[in-house]
Amino acid sequence: xxxxxxxxxxxxxxxxxxxxxxxxxxxxxxxxxxxxxxxxxxxxxxxxxxxxxxxxxxxxxxxxxxxxxxxxxxxxxxxxxxxxxxxxxxxxxxxxxxxxxxxxxxxxxxxxxxxxxxxxxxxxxxxxxxxxxxxxxxxxxxxxxxxxxxxxxxxxxxxxxxxxxxxxxxxxxxxxxxxxxxxxxxxxxxxxxxxxxxxxxxxxxxxxxxxxxxxxxxxxxxxxxxxx
Numbered sequence: 001x002x003x004x005x006x007x008x009x010x011x012x013x014x015x016x017x018x019x020x021x022x023x024x025x026x027x028x029x030x031x032x033x034x035x036x037x038x039x040x041x042x043x044x045x046x047x048x049x050x051x052x053x054x055x056x057x058x059x060x061x062x063x064x065x066x067x068x069x070x071x072x073x074x075x076x077x078x079x080x081x082x083x084x085x086x087x088x089x090x091x092x093x094x095x096x097x098x099x100x101x102x103x104x105x106x107x108x109x110x111x112x113x114x115x116x117x118x119x120x121x122x123x124x125x126x127x128x129x130x131x132x133x134x135x136x137x138x139x140x141x142x143x144x145x146x147x148x149x150x151x152x153x154x155x156x157x158x159x160x161x162x163x164x165x166x167x168x169x170x171x172x173x174x175x176x177x178x179x180x181x182x183x184x185x186x187x188x189x190x191x192x193x194x195x196x197x198x199x200x201x202x203x204x205x206x207x208x209x210x211x212x213x214x215x216x217x218x219x220x221x222x223x224x225x226x227x228x
Contacts, residue, residue, distance in 0.1 A: 031197070032201065033200070035201075047215075054153075057153075060150050060152065061149065061220075068129075068217050070218070072128075073213050076213075083117070084206045087202045088199065094188070095192055097188065100182050100187070107175055111175045111176065117168060121165055135158070171198075171202050178194060178195060178198055
């Protein structure tokens with residue numbers, strides 16, 4: 001038994017199956033990294049399929065990409081980058097032993113930014129796509145060039161961004177639990193593992209979007225002269 005465990009036999013958040021908080025923290029981090037590795041494999045399969053079909057139908061994918069509103073994607077990119085900052089600030093506030101209200105403030109701010117992302121995606125972007133008739137299976141009226149290939153691109157777009165949005169919803173649920181834990185004084189400068197590993201998940205979801213944005217919205221030299 002370590003000296004730390006002897007001095008603090010029941011520190012906040014300490015689980016009895018571990019010898020010390022350091023071991024518990026390392027186990028939590030390892031578990032989250034293993035989980036994120038499976039998520040990378042999962043998203044990696046989608047990215048691989050997207051890459052193959054994009055190479056086979058490049059002109060159609062460029063046409064489909066130009067149907068999307070870059071301003072919505074760019075706005076959501078900025079929102080998620082800011083949410084990563086507030087999540088990091090929440091973890092830092094616990095690490096430095098600041099008051100629980102500080103951690104709660106940053107967690108709630110992160111939740112607001114995450115909810116804003118989903119709101120922009122659902123209300124402004126997907127609603128706009130539905131009105132424009134470019135939602136395969138629900139409302140498809142597009143009859144322009146490369147119609148079949150464009151429909152394939154939009155299927156990838158909705159599947160990939162929809163799955164990402166689902167991960168965002170899960171993240172908001174995790175953040176809600178963290179807010180409750182923080183309100184109950186469950187975190188301290190010695191114990192903040194739940195915040196740390198949840199932050200890893202949140203940052204991972206943000207990084208996935210950083211890849212999705214250029215792959216889906218910025219194909220084909222949208223801003224070059226003549227649009228070609």
